[in-house]
Amino acid sequence: MIRRLLLSILLLAFTPALLAQTQTLRLATLAPDGSPWMRELRAAAEQVKAETGGRVEIRYFPGGVMGNDQAVLRRIRQGGQLQGGVLTSSELSLVYPDAPVYTLPFMFANWAEIDRVRPKVDPLLASGFAERGFHMLGASGVGFAYLMSAKPMAGVEDVRRAKLWVPQNDAIAEMTFREGGASPIPLPIGDVFTSLQTGMVDMVANTPAGTVALQWHGRLKSLYDLPLVYVVGFIVVDQRAWARIAPADQAIVDRIFKAASARVDQTIRRDDVAALEAMKKQGLTVVTPTPTDAEYFREVGRRVLARLEAEQGISPAILKAIRDAKAAGAAPAGGQP
Template sequence: MKSFIFILLVVFSFVSQTVAAAPCATPAKTLKLATLAPEGTGMYKGLVAVQTKIKAQTQGCVDVQLYGGGSAGDEKDVVRKMRIGQLHGAALTGVGLGQIEPEIRVLELPFLFKDYAKVDSTYGQLKPYFEQKLNEKGFQLLGWAEVGFVQIFSNKPIKSRADLSGMKMWMWEGDALAQAMYESLKVVPVPLAVTDVLTSLQTGLIDGCYAPPLGAIAFQWPTKTKFVTKVDLVMGTGALILANSVWQTLAPAEQTIVKAVISEEAKGMVAQSRTDNQQSMTALQSMGLQIVTLTPEAQTELESISKEVATKLVGKLYPQPILDKTLALAGPR
């Protein structure tokens, strides 16, 4: 009897150790995610939370490795690296997402949204459409992560549309939407990688740039500019995506965890981004920048480019039906 009990204990011990050593339904894996967001920003902190929760909830079967602050390159580089498997996912802005699926840029048309309520309702209703479009291009859309309303940073005050004419403004390399917008405003575009903007402001290669307040501060652009014109030019979109090639290697239970964690954290990132951008406008004043607010007449004149830009990009970035649907959902300003 004692021998039998001893054998049972040995067997139980072996089984327990085996189960503890191999809890994963598939081989353990590490998801390599990139972002331009520097450490310390709300976006990066949200990704750290994603990293921690996924590892804990999958019992270490899925880990996350982060490449922040542009350490993996500009977004064009990040998309290329995802396509060849060097990276597995990213938190991308609209420019990076547009490298994968150009239609998504319809969400960044100038003066499309008048408030966050319209942003939320429009994004929510269009999410299934863009989930399908990105899936067809090899990626999972796991959560929206907007960067905020874009303002204009410059070294001279911009009080009207005429003040923009002839200005040398940064444009993200390959950004067809910014190109169309600049053509309408008669702005001189200077295509640069985002990592080259600060130096270009310092040397005078460009007179200004555009960004949400939080993003501008994170990249130190206000240290080389004197004015910020509050125009809510564009709602800078963004999303957390994962390549299908790695998504398909996850066990179904792991997919459920990864999707739930990222989706929930993305909502938190959006809420934090909105708070941070509002506080950043105050911070800009304390940094010595002058806040320029347009008169209602000047704002209306600037907004008049919206229809022209939207029409110009039909057939280049998106088809007419998705433009019509987006405009209907966003409603009038």
């Protein structure tokens, strides 16, 4: 009993000193240096260091140097090399099944819907990550993903015949394309560039800016002008590492990263437009789907969502929040949106 009391006293005595030490958060990401994400992330790290007086430092390992999603998550769990990551929802679905909620197929038609939904749903996702041992520093939209092909593309039959890449561990993407009659090829995102070169895959889904940043654009000849999914990247930190940061410094880090995420949300919209224009100048053909094909794909999306709901693959509360937020901006009968 006396030994436990002495140990408690020692821990209390040393806790302030430990919290005063520099806490380093090492974050891995597939985002390449020079991308909008990395520019903002590096600026945020400098601001954190300045405002905390050097008590918190953030270091990045960009470009996939720490391996694929499974390798990054394993290193985070081990608590040594990495304390967090900047990861997409397909990667984080391994620890949080609701993470891919924004990538439900054809869930969102435009930016206005995104702007109504995210203020309601982002906090729910942050709570979900916390329950699974992660603190969500921020979430940023990467843009709308479109189908792009290394071959001429006209419609549904071309998708069915394609060697179509889907992100490894992205169960929703794989389910969607199988429902649509395609045979998807799951691969880590880091393997896609080489797979396009060798012909292992000849169709991908990505945002225009993401396609250029990952240097896939040189292999792609056509884009199917129908928004497939809305892609979001999350900045998450292991709760154990987060707890070692003093509460006052936590508030500083949170504020800075949320502001950085908001800036990425805005710049990516401009970057996507610029990237698409650049790809068109290099010969990319933009294909407008026929009304019949567009409805076919949207019906696939409805069937996938119905299946996920029946299997509770996505939390009912989060789906309700999305629907409520979308409905709040819908035009009344005979009115304007």
